[in-house]
Every structure is written in C-alpha cells, then in structure tokens.
Amino acid sequence: MEELARLAGITVRTLRFYRERKLLPPPRREGRIAWYDDHHLARLRTIAALLERGHTLNGIAELAEALEAGRDVADLLGVGTPTEEEPVRLTPEELAARFEGEVTPENLAAAMELGYLGTDGDQIVHISRRLLDVSSALVREGIPLAEVLAAGARVRAHVDDLAEMFAALILRHGTEADLQRLRPLARSVVEAELSLALDRRLRKDKEPENEQQV
Template sequence: MTNQRANGRVDGPAGEPTGAGADGRAGGPADGRSHGAAHEPTGTSAAHADAADAADDGREYRMEELAEAAGITARTLRFYRERGLIPPPRREGRIAWYGHHHLARLRTIAALLERGHTLNGIADLAAAFESGRDVGEVLGLGEPTEEEPVRLTPEELADHFGDQVTPENFAAALELGYLATDGEEIVHVSRRLLEVSAALVGEGVPLSSVLAAAARVREHADALASLFADLLHTHAVADADLVRLRPLAKSVVEAEVSMALDRRLRALKQ
C-alpha cells in the first residue's frame, strides 16, 4: 500500500472528496455541505457521539442515512460499495439496510485515507482482511498460553505501523498467525510480539523484514519445542507433569538465546 496524497486529499468518484475528517475519522453527522465533508465532534460532543454510537449498535440505516452518519454523500457510498470497500447490505425486498459494522468500516476508510493510503490500497487491504483466519483457529482457543491477545481496530494497527500496513504485510502476518480477524476487529496473538514488532519498526527496521525474521524464528522455535516436548513426554509420568515442567524448558531456551546473543554481539565488536 503506497503512502501518497493528492493535494492533501484523496478523491472518490469523479474527483469527489471522500469525506475524511480532520483527525482521520468520518464519524460526525453531515454538516450540510454538498460534497459531504465530515463535521468533526469535539470535546463533550465527541463523547456524546461515541455514547450514541454504542447505543445504536443494533440500528440499521438506509443508504442516505448511512451516508449522512458517515459524513459522505450517497454517491460516494455507492462508489465504495461498488469497489468492494464495504460489505454488501442486508436486503429486504428492494430496500438495502446497512448496520453499525458498515458505519465502522466507512470510518476506517476515512482514517486510512487521512493517513495517506490510496483507495486501491485500502481495497487490497480490505480483501486481505476479509480472507483472514478466524480468531479461534489462530489462537487455538482452549489451549494454555501465556500470551495476551490484543484487539485492534484497523486505525490502531496503523498507529503502530503507519504506512507499512500494506496488503502484503497484512497477508504475511495472517499467514504467520500474528493476526486474526474477529468481525470488524483485528486480533494480534501476543501483546509482547506486537510491542516488539512496533519497536523494531520504530527503529527503522521494515515491517516486511520483521515478519520475515519472525518466520525464521518460528521454524527454530518449533524445532526447540519439539525437542523439549519429546524429552518431557519420554520422561514425564503423566500429562500433568508436562504442564508443570514446561517452565523449565522455557527457561533453558531463554538462557541459551541470551548467551547466544552475547556471543554474537561480542563477535560483531571484534
């Protein structure tokens, strides 16, 4: 996904502004301007708007109502729908009904546009998002884990990694199992890994390189896990012992990696 701006804005159909707000959200009510720029709530008004959004989770909108809520025109909304940027509406006869998840997606689009992403890039990212694996599949729900999953909106993911949230990197993170999708949210499998990845990107390491390195680390980690699992399974009396002895195997790996890093860093200084 490229990070380009065209005179400070990204145009929708026939050069029409897409309606991103001042801080990247298109969440305020329409302000009556013909091109549909968002009216940005501030202060207590923003809090009231968020409270209203929470109360309206079950509300459904006709096309014109959704466009007004998102601060865009019906024409722009139709353009987004034709481009596949939002999911299809629920149909009741000839009437199309949109829900709060459509409004959330429109606000996400506005936020990504404000950060400089193009509509083509957002469309590619939406396609990768829709093809993401289920949270339960990635996290292995029901299995023990020390890692804390983190729920993120697409905007929050962009806050961590900026314009490096490309369709290619998103797909790589899905394949690696770092990310999963849950409705309109993204779930990162580990808060620790999220923070470390963001820190490396902040130090100038490309996210694509971080993910490539993570894939190699995964191979070695799986090999080490297999070694210790076989060792413990061979000598443990019962399954309960496997859980009890697991921290010992983890400590051995952590100590060995720590000493290996020390050796490598000393070698680099010579």
C-alpha cells in the same frame, strides 16, 4: 443509506462510490428496504482513517481483500488451547497506526501466513501482545516490517524444534500436565541461552578492535 452517510460524515454519493468499488459490503435487504448496521459504519470509519494516513482507495481495497481472505480468529487461537500469550484486538486503523506506512497487502498476507493475525468481523486479532509490541518497536527503530516478518518465520522454525525437544524430554518422564506445568522452565532456558548467544556475538564484534589495540 442517507442515515449511514450522515453518521459516517460522508455524502450519499461517496457512499455509493464505496459500494461500487466493493469497499463496503452490501446491506441486508427486506423487500425494498436496505438495512445497514454497525458493521458498515465501522468499515466507513476505517476507510476514512486509512485515507487520512495516506492510503489510496486502491490500497484500501487490496487491504480489505487480504483481510477477508485471512484466517478466522477461532482457527487462529484454537478453542481451549492453553497459552501464556495475550491476544490483542485491533481495528484496521489501529493496526495502521502501530506500523505507520508498513501495513501493505503483502505484509498482511505474510503476518496471516505466520499465524500472527486473524480476523473477527471488523476487528483484527494479533495472537500475542508481546510479539505485537516487539515487532512494532523494531519497525519504529527503522527495520522494515517485511524483514521483521521474515525474521519471525526463521525464529518460528527454530522454536518449533526447541518445543519438540523439550516436550519429548518431559514426556519421557511425565505427562501432558507436567509439560504444561514446566513450560516456564523451557522459556527460561531459551531466554537465557539467547542472552548468552547475544553476549558472544557482541564480544565477537569487539575482537578486531581489541586486537588492534594490542
């Protein structure tokens, strides 16, 4: 315990306090000897980083509870499932830095429910670098993370329908291998249609202004 506290830059008294608050998992015991490992040191460094970012110990405990209740990364990603998305591994403090002030137990639970996040030991895995980058960019623009996640849930429902429609079209005339090979075409159709839909939406916003000018 003294060695772990020294490596983490805290006192033994603080370490005991964290254990009492269940912020730190118990050590592995062999008789009267308690063994701490890199997992415990990583957890202590995460606690320190989150405290520096303004999280309270109660908030950190709730975050830890939400993470421990989250889906395992193997279940999240699916073994052998083909994907064009690049998963991203993050420490809890890196996630907090991405979404400054927005990492709450409620938002964590929502992201895990959507299947955006999974856990792998002391690391968090986001299923898609593109989704991570876009969602953090929207939060930096002032949109609350809770609203970004709610929008993501609505998008998920629509794109599931689109995927089923495209898959049915291809499989009526081909195989699963064709579906995998032609998936970039489906993505291009969706991206182009969304771009055109945004064009129509922007023109709609400008119509009253144009009518006034006439």
